[in-house]
Each structure stands twice: as C-alpha cells, then as structure tokens.
Amino acid sequence: MTPDPRVRIETARLQLREMTDDDLPDLRAILHDPQAMTAYNGAFSAAESMAWLQRQRQRYRDDGFGLWAVVRGDTGRMIGQCGITRQQIDGDQVIEVGYLFQRAHWGHGYGVEAAAACRDWAFSTLPIDELYAKIRSTNIASMNLAIRLGMTVRRTFTTHYRGVDMPHLAFAIDRGTWARRSDARPIGFRGDVAN
Numbered sequence: 001m002t003p004d005p006r007v008r009i010e011t012a013r014l015q016l017r018e019m020t021d022d023d024l025p026d027l028r029a030i031l032h033d034p035q036a037m038t039a040y041n042g043a044f045s046a047a048e049s050m051a052w053l054q055r056q057r058q059r060y061r062d063d064g065f066g067l068w069a070v071v072r073g074d075t076g077r078m079i080g081q082c083g084i085t086r087q088q089i090d091g092d093q094v095i096e097v098g099y100l101f102q103r104a105h106w107g108h109g110y111g112v113e114a115a116a117a118c119r120d121w122a123f124s125t126l127p128i129d130e131l132y133a134k135i136r137s138t139n140i141a142s143m144n145l146a147i148r149l150g151m152t153v154r155r156t157f158t159t160h161y162r163g164v165d166m167p168h169l170a171f172a173i174d175r176g177t178w179a180r181r182s183d184a185r186p187i188g189f190r191g192d193v194a195n
Contacts, residue, residue, distance in 0.1 A: 009068070009117050009118070009121055011113050011114065011116075011117045012113070013073055013074070013113060014070055014071065014072060014073060014110060014113055015070075015073055016068040016070055016082060016083065016114060016117065017068055018060050018069070019056055019068065019069045019078075021053070023053070026069075026078035026079070026102070027053060027069075027078070027081065028046075030080065030081065030100050030101065030102050031048070031100075032046075032049065035103055036100065036101070036102065038138070038139070039135075039136040039138070039139045041162045041164050041166070042162070056081075056083075059085060059086075063086060065084040065085070066083050067081040067082065067085060067098055067100075068083040068118075070082050070101070070110065070114045079110060080099065080100060080101030081098075081100050082097070082098065082099040082100075082101075082111070082114035082118055083097070083098060083118055084096070084118055084121070084122050084131075087134055089134060089155070089157055089168075089170050090155070090157045094132040095122060095126060095128050095130075095131055095132065096132045096133060096134055097115050097118045097119055097122065097132075097133055097149070098133070098134075099111050099114060099115050099142070099145065111145050112145055112148050112149070115145060115149055116148075116149060116183060117185075119149050119150075119173070119178065120178075120185045123179075123184075123186070128175070130172045130173065130175070131178070132151075132170055132171065132172045133151055133171040134159075134168055134169075134170060135168060135169050136167070137156070137167040137169055143169065143171070146171040147171075149173060150177055150178060150181050150183075151171035151172055151173045152171065152172070153170070153171055154170045154172045155170045156168065156169055156170070
C-alpha cells in the first residue's frame, strides 16, 4: 500500500507537509547547527543539507512518506522536520519515526506533538506491526520523547556514520500497545489529514 503523496497532517498547533526547495533556509537552520546535530556528529555542510532534502523528496516519490516539514500554524514558518522513514537496524528494515527541530523551538512540546501525529499516521495508514525510533545513546532528549510516544527499548546496536561508530538504542511501539494508549488517534487518511 503506497500512501497518497499529498500527505498533510494537522495538529492543534502544527502542520506537517512535504518539504520543497523553498524550505531549504529553514532546514539549514537545523542541519547547520552543531548543537542540534550532535546526534549526527556535527553540523552538515551546504552540500550535505541539499542531499538531505533531495533524499526526503526521493522518499516521497518512492514510499509516499519521509521526513516532512513541521510548520507552526500561527506563523507559517517551518520549525523542524518529523516523519516516517525506512531504516536499517542490524540488517533489519524497519519503519521509523524521526524528528529534528530548530533549537529555538526546543522545549515547547512541538517534537512530541509532531511525532505523535506521525506515529498515529503510520499505524492508521501503513500495514506495520511496529514503529521504531533509532536514537543515539547520548541523546537523552530524544529518548524521553520516544518514551512519551509509548516506545520502549527493544535492542542496542552500533551505526557507523560520518567516520564514527555511534552506539544507538532501538525504541519501538507495537500496534496493540498503540491502540490501547489514551493519546492514540487513528487517522482516516484521504490526503489531507487532521487529528
């Protein structure tokens, strides 16, 4: 099942949509920030940022999902990216919820709000039994967000990225646990989605 590529998810304060070339300056505010990119072993170059955006756009074409722009509803500005991607964990392909936000917008609950909407979208739209979050072992804030999504640690693994071996934790939530959560909101997907 390939989801409709015109995905648009809305929450109380946010809109999630596919990124475009116009989002590159706001995307660079995340990817060029060494503190925001600590889990990736430092800031990206301009070329790496462009490749990141192109990879997301390829994911939209191939999978019907990827990391989406997270836009504040009150300002219309992109403040982060959050979405669903295919990832490898120790040779297993999994579906993951991922999130990265501009540092100026940390601590306001936007990450949990966007990631919960993506979690709900994934279980409502995709034929998956589990949803993962790959988190570097030093990234306590991301671990806390995954826990708030109802995820628990399933295994540990090491990723070699940008010349460094990085220990990671694989957090996950299964469909049954998601369905029993009081904050789970099944989404009737028709291209434009509100939850």
